[in-house]
Amino acid sequence: MADKDRDDDEPKVHDKRKIDPETGEARPDPADVAPDDDGLSEDDLTLLADAEKDLVAEYRDIAARAQAELKNFRTRVERDRAANREAVIAEVIRSLLPVIDDLDRADAHGDLVEGAPLTLVSQKLRAGFEKYGLRSVGEVGEVFDPNVHQAVVQVPDPAATAETVKDVIEPGYALGERLIRAAKVAVSVPASE
Template sequence: MADDITPEDDNAAEPVIRDKRRIDPETGDVREPKADEQDESDATAEGADDDSAPSAEADAEPLSAEDQALLDEAERDLVADMRNDMLRAQAELVNFRTRVERDRAANREAVIAEVLRSLLPAIDDLARAEAHGDLVEGSPLAIVAQKLRTSFEKYGLKTVGEKGEAFDPAFHEAVVQIPTPGVTENTIADVIEQGYALGDRLVRPAKVAVAVPAE
């Protein structure tokens, strides 16, 4: 019958299994590769070398003159951009340092002005005492007053408002106006309370009587 299968046919239909493990599972020894497997491995390696060879040769091909010119131009542009970025960063750093120094000086001046402003009432009392003749030269109170004035001058404190100078509303506060014949512009006729400035910063305006032109 056609469906009968002989033992020989069974053997022919069985798959061939090759054990390619390098370690023998029974003995634990390293197996030496067979001749046909070695040839197959060498052929595979040679094929890989053959595939990579054209790529290496392609990479080694020199650039054309046009491509080289484009590459050089790109490199010059990159260097120029990096140089501009560096110069811009340096300029920003200089500006930052300038702002920091300016803010630091302004903060220092503001703190000094606030401290001096708190001591002005004592200076006013000493000025009144001097005006009444209470500060005798060489007396302890006169020595203290001189030391205080010297210390204030060291920080740049200066008086504002002198009799006879032109009235300036930025530094003077007019307490009273006195119409005066012959006066052509507003002039300080008397200083009621001395004003003070620290550099360009006004610590306290001077309270003055102003002589104004008579109508």
């Protein structure tokens, strides 16, 4: 044990001279010399290369997923924007439906005559709504559909074979596929025996 302690206690000398004293030639700079042996076996190098390939593949997969998520997010935002736009247009039109109803009643009473100012306003208003795809729903003779009609009255009819619209009390309106207001109708129903 004393022998081992003596070896550890002895000073270690590192020769840092740039000229080799035995040969007289310049020694290479240790910073310029690449180590010949990195301490890795061929198996270790193969494992390291495989791990590097797996890591690259994993990061490519992560990048592809992030790109797909971004694309889905953009699609969802555009879809939500379009739905929001349609909802706002529908709400504005819904608030103006009483005006259309009043113009329809005025037309039915003969108050809208060709060239009159109110007739021109009515035409411009309807043209503006049609530009956005507003269409009337509920016509006499249609088969009753609870998705677009609201039955206010049922009228038994011995000639009726199915529930049909007998009279339109208040027209309904749809904007594209969205129902804004159901048509209020009187429905002919088969007479029960």
